Amino acid sequence: MPHFRPLMLLANRLSSIQSILSFERWEGYHHFEDEKGIGRVAILSTFLGMNLGANAVLFLLFKLVQLGLIFIPPTETTSSSTTIQSLLHCFLSIESNTLQLALQWTVYSIFLCLFHLGEYFSTCIYNPSVTTSDSFMINQSKAYTAAALISWVEFAIRIFFYPQNNSTRMFHVGIFLVILGQTCRTLAMVTCGESFNHYIQRDKKDNHELVTKGIYSILRHPSYFGFYYWSIGTQMILCNYFSVVVYALAAWKFFHYRIPFEERTLRHHFGCAYDEYSSKTIVGIPFL
Numbered sequence: 001m002p003h004f005r006p007l008m009l010l011a012n013r014l015s016s017i018q019s020i021l022s023f024e025r026w027e028g029y030h031h032f033e034d035e036k037g038i039g040r041v042a043i044l045s046t047f048l049g050m051n052l053g054a055n056a057v058l059f060l061l062f063k064l065v066q067l068g069l070i071f072i073p074p075t076e077t078t079s080s081s082t083t084i085q086s087l088l089h090c091f092l093s094i095e096s097n098t099l100q101l102a103l104q105w106t107v108y109s110i111f112l113c114l115f116h117l118g119e120y121f122s123t124c125i126y127n128p129s130v131t132t133s134d135s136f137m138i139n140q141s142k143a144y145t146a147a148a149l150i151s152w153v154e155f156a157i158r159i160f161f162y163p164q165n166n167s168t169r170m171f172h173v174g175i176f177l178v179i180l181g182q183t184c185r186t187l188a189m190v191t192c193g194e195s196f197n198h199y200i201q202r203d204k205k206d207n208h209e210l211v212t213k214g215i216y217s218i219l220r221h222p223s224y225f226g227f228y229y230w231s232i233g234t235q236m237i238l239c240n241y242f243s244v245v246v247y248a249l250a251a252w253k254f255f256h257y258r259i260p261f262e263e264r265t266l267r268h269h270f271g272c273a274y275d276e277y278s279s280k281t282i283v284g285i286p287f288l
Contacts, residue, residue: 181230
């Protein structure tokens with residue numbers, strides 16, 4: 001049993017994080033007691049908005065420092081100007097490798113916040129009847145939370161101990177994949193409208209139709225295609241070599257079970273029309 005104690009502690013810590021994300025400690029408060037509570041939406045949107053703004057400012061600062069465009073005037077006598085200059089001197093004293101990694105973290109954080117905000121607002125605008133705090137897709141599962149924590153730990157180890165172990169080419173490829181994935185997923189949600197849902201619909205609703213236009217004329221599951229490459233791209237932005245592999249395998253395994261199940265459901269809803277549609281389109285995820 002002593003050998004398993006660290007794993008048990010990690011599992012307990014993960015459960016604690018999930019309970020916070022699920023607002024379990026807010027039971028009994030009207031605006032927080034379920035996923036439709038306005039309090040949950042307010043907290044999550046505020047947190048994401050502040051995080052997005054802070055990282056956008058840091059990105060701009062890091063980029064200006066990296067380009068050598070920040071000029072620090074001689075030290076003034078006022079305490080406020082001295083404090084600002086001291087902070088700028090700290091930024092300028094950061095090694096180039098560490099500065100590049102810090103910049104990559106801000107880019108990653110910006111895309112992460114945009115993804116979760118985009119999930120909510122796209123659902124809110126195009127399918128308002130199912131919009132809840134869960135539409136932010138922050139508290140997806142323990143696996144999603146664990147994967148995020150693993151990637152952050154890997155990045156922290158690299159930035160403190162191996163800042164030179166980095167690839168700007170991988171970083172730029174990651175940006176491309178994230179933009180590609182986010183674009184495909186957003187187009188899927190916009191095109192589907194009220195037929196889109198974050199959860200597989202076992203029962204066909206009155207307004208549920210087989211969407212075959214737009215991006216769906218090429219990809220059968222553009223939202224899954226988008227999320228698969230988006231998730232891999234986020235780790236390439238951080239140049240997390242281990243997490244790139246983990247994310248790719250974990251996402252593939254998830255969709256390996258989810259896509260066939262969803263397609264059986266769609267065949268049940270739409271019959272031969274779906275068979276004809278699927279014969280003309282692709283999934284776009286390797287070996288699926």
